[in-house]
Amino acid sequence: MLWINISDSSEHWIIQNFKAQGEWAFGGPIYSSKVLKKIFDALLPISFWSVPPLASLFIALKLFINPLKEKKITLQQKKLGLLVVLAVASWAQYFPVPCNRHYFWAGTPMFIPFFVYLKNLYYYLKETPFSLNKTSFIFALILLSSILSSTIFEVLDRSLSAVAKINKYQYEIKEPHVLKGVLVESQDTVVQLETINSWLQKIRQRHPDISLIGKDIYNQLFATFLPRNELPGILPSAVFTYGPLEATYKFFKHEKNFILEKRPIIYSGKELKLVNELSDYRLLFRVKFKHALEYQSGHALFYVHKDLKLD
Known part of the structure; x- marks a missing residue:
């Protein structure tokens, strides 16, 4: 904000980040539907970057339900709640092009909720008898396998591309x-x-x-x-x-x-x-x-x- 004020760009900042964004988002069904379509397009095909948004939504839902049951909110839940809000808001940055660059900067705030989700999943599987969650366990295993397999190929492809660029740009x-x-x-x-x-x-x-x-x-x-x-x-x-x-x-x-x-x-x-x-x-x-x-x-x-x- 200091740089914006020094540069006498406060008016530009307000127009671009509030007025223009509001008109762009609510200016008609074409714009709003485009945003939603691209956000969910980013979930297909399955890739690693499709998981953090869903994990963030899961943690958000859990943070909403647990206080209703326990009638209290801990300091840790409040901090995690702020991170989840940031993570879910960042999901919209998958638009307009669900490419690796958009995934990276939009997905980065989602990593903490994602790891919290993995931690919860670990304790759930550890504490629940296998016979009671056999179906869900197998489904989760298949889902994670498909995600990891596609991610491995993606990482391999990008690694080969990086090597080619190193050799090309001298x-x-x-x-x-x-x-x-x-x-x-x-x-x-x-x-x-x-x-x-x-x-x-x-x-x-x-x-x-x-x-x-x-x-x-x-x-x-x-x-x-x-x-x-x-x-x-x-x-x-x-x-x-x-x-x-x-x-x-x-x-x-x-x-x-x-x-x-x-x-x-x-x-x-x-x-x-x-x-x-x-x-x-x-x-x-x-x-x-x-x-x-x-x-x-x-x-x-x-x-x-x-x-x-x-x-």
């Missing part, structure tokens, strides 16, 4: 400083990034107060070229929007005013139409990456105001 980035140490598959990429960084440094030597912003919502490579320890000229630099939210969120109006007032360097992964607030801009230089970086278009174009003096 060249270390030197500049910009944010990417220093990152390995890429081509020396050409290293040279091209250094070229971009050198161009921008030359501009900043002549115009030390000039800002750099990006015009692509899904392309944030420009942020790696921001000067060290410097707040971006406008924050957020880009906004993920979905259809009707663009009309609600006023960032694009702020961006237009910022461009007209500050005349920043503008980065884009594609050619821009030089109209409206960009009518006084020109293309300074462009780089076509021989090996595109992940999530990048393969191009880097930098625009500056026509009156910017570089000689």
